[in-house]
């Protein structure tokens with residue numbers, strides 16, 4: 211038995227998975243009155259609750275009242291939805307098991323057989339794709355886990371992962387892990403065991419604003435701003451996230467470089483993610499200041515809520531205009547109607563769609579991003595030269611120091627590095643920094659295996675095996691390993707044979723992550739279908755979707771146009787101190803040939819992209835100056851100019867906005 215000390219990997223993963231502010235739910239089994247528990251948790255919010263001007267016009271902190279007919283849909287704190295029924299060992303709640311009494315191998319053993327510490331790069335794409343994927347995931351899903359201190363016994367919601375005696379890395383008997391917390395299932399049923407999402411399921415900027423009123427209040431400052439910390443070296447430079455005093459896991463505790471607090475508790479898990487949180491927070495504050503200056507009669511609340519609407523619209527637009535096309539490719543973008551370019555007009559909000567986070571999306575499919583993680587974070591200077599040493603990932607967990615490491619270019623050199631570093635392919639190759647050194651104390655090198663954790667988490671949640679998900683996604687049923695050849699390489703099938711006795715035993719996450727990518731996409735068929743389905747529901751089941759023209763919350767047509775001009779490149783230009791030049795489409799590497807004259811916004815509005823090969827034909831992605839407003843248009847805030855006298859015209863929206871009050 212190894213000794214536990216304050217900063218070991220086990221306590222870090224518990225901290226990561228637990229919301230300290232989250233009330234400790236009574237479990238479904240122990241509850242005398244299930245119905246009143248569900249009421250308390252907000253399962254049955256009544257539509258009348260939403261008939262308040264602010265809730266109709268603007269996002270609520272916990273996502274309630276987004277859907278005015280079914281106000282709890284998408285709200286924080288509710289159970290996952292399921293595409294396929296849960297399959298627990300005992301039918302109601304014990305770990306997922308193989309059919310027919312076969313024992314599943316330890317998930318660490320599976321890593322040892324299936325996963326290799328190797329790297330294959332994706333031509334032309336940048337590591338920004340990985341970092342943004344994590345940020346996006348953290349806006350839509352976070353399942354809390356039990357805060358137990360678990361050792362190697364299987365009890366009290368502890369599900370230790372057995373470590374084989376001849377393990378190549380670990381000398382311990384097990385990797386301890388806690389089960390996810392549970393709540394009554396959708397519709398308030400007590401069985402089978404169901405897990406929950408503690409953040410808002412909508413793409414609504416909860417990464418910045420939190421998912422509860424109390425967290426939001428803590429993050430906010432005056433004038434519609436988010437709290438920020440001055441640059442400790444030079445107050446004229448841009449700000450940082452406020453200190454997260456509760457994060458005792460932070461490496462740089464007690465120094466002048468704290469980890470940073472944001473709307474999502476996981477912001478400090480790795481410094482790349484922290485930098486993206488930081489630039490989105492800066493962007494919020496930039497917009498809020500400009501809105502205040504334009505509309506001096508707006509109060510703190512109005513500025514904050516309008517800014518949130520803008521920033522979450524920008525987040526949605528970057529996700530669907532830039533991130534999803536490279537991740538899913540053209541066929542899936544069309545099949546699930548995800549494209550936002552012209553030629554793909556928005557088909558209308560559907561209040562009967564359920565945007566709730568599916569269990570399999572968060573706990574298998576979208577975790578494919580873990581295979582995109584590299585062991586280094588490249589850092590480059592203003593001219594994109596690799597003059598600094600990279601940040602080593604295993605030293606960058608819960609550590610805020612590189613952001614302030616001015617000798618090595620600080621936060622700016624990390625963000626620029628993401629624009630040149632190549633992206634890792636989604637495959638059975640994972641960096642040792644996550645399969646061996648996850649949350650390791652750098653001094654004693656004991657860490658965790660994220661692949662084994664993902665696999666064990668799937669069993670914890672009763673996710674059916676991979677073959678069921680294939681069938682769910684329309685691939686042919688299979689009864690032998692060799693039939694997997696339609697989506698997997700022969701080498702992959704060989705290692706799966708070594709790891710599992712029967713093809714139906716393959717765990718959901720493992721099968722999904724080792725599928726060959728679809729042509730022109732980063733993901734395979736099964737991940738693609740699960741992501742496609744849910745990103746569809748997040749688009750058409752969100753009343754605040756930026757393209758939605760109907761309803762009191764709708765952006766005005768010229769406001770929507772401003773959002774459509776926005777790119778991630780422009781946001782980066784505006785939020786760093788020293789980014790002078792940038793490629794217009796940041797998920798692609800910069801073209802060497804100069805000559806870009808078209809903006810990505812114009813290109814995406816007039817082309818079907820990507821093509822079948824995943825390319826963006828006829829688009830020059832050469833770096834241009836951030837001051838080149840033709841190629842990287844600025845955000846046009848003029849449509850938000852609010853002349854007081856127009857209130858008197860008396861449209862419903864004006865009247866509602868007016869009720870918010872000025873101060």
Ligand code: HEM
Pocket residue numbers: 223226227340341343344347350351352353354479480571572573576577578579580582583603644660663664667
């Ligand atoms: C260095 C980078 C990353 C680290 C260290 C990391 C670490 C983790 C950890 C520790 C968990 C919780 C595991 C558990 O207890 O079950 C997790 C969950 C997850 N990760 Fe990552 N991750 C990284 C990058 C990514 C990326 C790039 C993506 C997607 C593109 C991603 C998607 C997810 C998802 C969807 C979950 C489940 C969240 C939930 O709903 O609870 N991660 N990650």
Ligand SMILES: [Ca+2]
Pocket residue numbers: 349350409410411412413414415416417
């Ligand atoms: Ca959210």
